[in-house]
Amino acid sequence: MSSNNSQVEVNHQTQLNLYQQDYRMVREQPKTGRLPPSYYLQQRQELAVQARTRPRTADNTKKSLTSILKKWNRFCRGLSHNSSTFLTEA
Helix, strand or coil, X not given: CHHHHHHHHHHHHXXXXXXXXXXXXXXXXXXXXXXXXXXXXXXXXXXXXXXXXXXXXXXXXXXXXXXXHHHHHHHHHHCCCCCCCHHHHC
C-alpha cells in the first residue's frame, strides 16, 4: 500500500514540475504587441520586389462583387431605403 502512495506522490510531483516549467516558459516569453503599420508597408514593398504578392483582386472576384452590389441595391430599393446607409441605420 505504501508503494502505491509513493507512486501517486511521484506522479503528482512530476505533474507539478511540468506545470511549473510550462508556467515559466509562458512568463519568459517577451510581449510583442502590435507592430506599427509602417512595418507592414515595408514588408509588402520588400515582397513586391521579390514578386511574392498576389494581385489585388481577380477579374472573377470583381464580377462577383459587382453582381452582389447590384442585388443589394435592388433589395434596398424594394424596401425604399438608401443602400449605403441601410445597415448603419438599423
